[in-house]
Amino acid sequence: MPTAKKVLVVEDEADIAELLTYNLKAQGFETEIAPDGLDGLEKARKGRFDIILLDLMLPGMDGLEVCRKLKADSTLSNIPIIMLTAKSEEIDKIVGLELGADDYMTKPFSPRELVARVKAVLRRAGTGAVEGGEAISVGDLEIDTESYRVLKGGELVDLSSTEFRLLEYLARRRGKIFNRDQLLDAVWQDDSYVEPRTVDVHIRRLREKIEDDPSKPEYVKTRRGIGYYMRGEK
Numbered sequence: 001m002p003t004a005k006k007v008l009v010v011e012d013e014a015d016i017a018e019l020l021t022y023n024l025k026a027q028g029f030e031t032e033i034a035p036d037g038l039d040g041l042e043k044a045r046k047g048r049f050d051i052i053l054l055d056l057m058l059p060g061m062d063g064l065e066v067c068r069k070l071k072a073d074s075t076l077s078n079i080p081i082i083m084l085t086a087k088s089e090e091i092d093k094i095v096g097l098e099l100g101a102d103d104y105m106t107k108p109f110s111p112r113e114l115v116a117r118v119k120a121v122l123r124r125a126g127t128g129a130v131e132g133g134e135a136i137s138v139g140d141l142e143i144d145t146e147s148y149r150v151l152k153g154g155e156l157v158d159l160s161s162t163e164f165r166l167l168e169y170l171a172r173r174r175g176k177i178f179n180r181d182q183l184l185d186a187v188w189q190d191d192s193y194v195e196p197r198t199v200d201v202h203i204r205r206l207r208e209k210i211e212d213d214p215s216k217p218e219y220v221k222t223r224r225g226i227g228y229y230m231r232g233e234k
Contacts, residue, residue, distance in 0.1 A: 005050040005122060006030045010040030010066065011084065012058050016107075020053065023111035024118070037061030041069055044076055051122055053114075054101070056085035056092060064099060071100035077158060080121045082114075097201040102162060124188065125161040136171045138219060138230060141210060143171055152210055162187065163206050170220060175232030177223050203228055 007029050011017040014035070021031040032047065034040035037058040044052060052070070056063040063083055070076045083096040083104040093104045102121050105114060136143040142151040148164055150157040159167065165187045170178070178186070180196040188198075207214040221229055 004028055004030045006032070006048065007118065008032050008034060008040065008043055008047065008049040008052045010034045010037065010043075010052065010058065010063070011055045012036055013055075019111055020114065023115055027115050027119075029118070035059075037063065037066045041066050044070060044079070045073070049079055051080045051082065051118060051125075053118070054081050054083050056083055056096070064095060067096060067099045067101055074158065078125075078160065080125045080161070082117060082121060084109075094197075094201055097198060098205060100160060100205070102160065103198075120188075124165070136168070138171050138174065141171075141219060143168055150210070157209050159206070159209060162202060163209070166202055167206055167210070167220070170228065170230035174230045177227045177229040179227035183228065199228075 005028075007021075007024050009017050009020050009024075009031055011020065011033065012035050017033045017035070021033060024031050032043060032049075034043045038060045040052075040054065040058070041061065043049075054063045054066060058066070063085070067081055067083065070079065070081065077100070080102040081100065083093075083101045084107060085092055085096070085104060086107045093106075096104050102125070103117055105117060136145065140153045144150070145168060148161075150159055150164065150167065166183065169183070169186050180199040183199050184196060203220060204214070207217050207220055210219055211217045219231055221231055223229060
């Protein structure tokens with residue numbers, strides 16, 4: 001039998017944490033609860049979790065700071081994070097995504113939807129490359145689709161699984177322009193909960209990692225009013 005996926009629930013509202021763990025366990029997940037940010041960070045460092053559900057408003061250390069610290073730790077940065085927030089403002093969602101969160105949910109939400117999102121994020125994280133393994137070169141970028149590594153000028157670039165899939169998809173189709181919906185269908189595939197704005201955030205994060213000057217991108221370019229594309233020449 002496959003090993004159960006482990007979920008860390010960082011949530012200070014005990015009733016919500018228990019509800020989440022109950023529904024996750026019913027779907028075969030192993031769960032652990034952390035009631036505040038500091039405890040969540042410590043548990044994440046000690047455990048081997050497949051995904052983290054991280055509340056935004058936490059005592060001691062808020063969810064954004066926990067997310068920032070997790071993504072800055074090379075041993076933890078690849079763990080997918082879904083942020084949970086009671087705030088509906090767009091800025092909170094965007095900040096979370098820019099820090100490296102893979103998805104977000106605004107309270108109140110249904111446990112069934114949350115479980116579906118957990119499965120979708122894990123599916124994306126575990127899929128790896130979109131197509132067959134080979135090396136793709138664009139300028140001084142080397143995209144190794146077998147080891148899922150990206151080198152820029154010989155230096156390793158730390159990308160999340162979604163960033164890698166997005167870069168690979170564009171690199172395989174250099175010069176072709178894709179709008180947000182096309183990229184959602186190709187990279188996020190059957191995850192119907194992801195909003196088109198999420199594409200913009202991931203493009204921005206990707207540029208910050210691979211471009212010398214993200215404000216003047218040389219690799220992932222924008223055709224205003226149409227979409228995004230990878231520069232055509234190698």
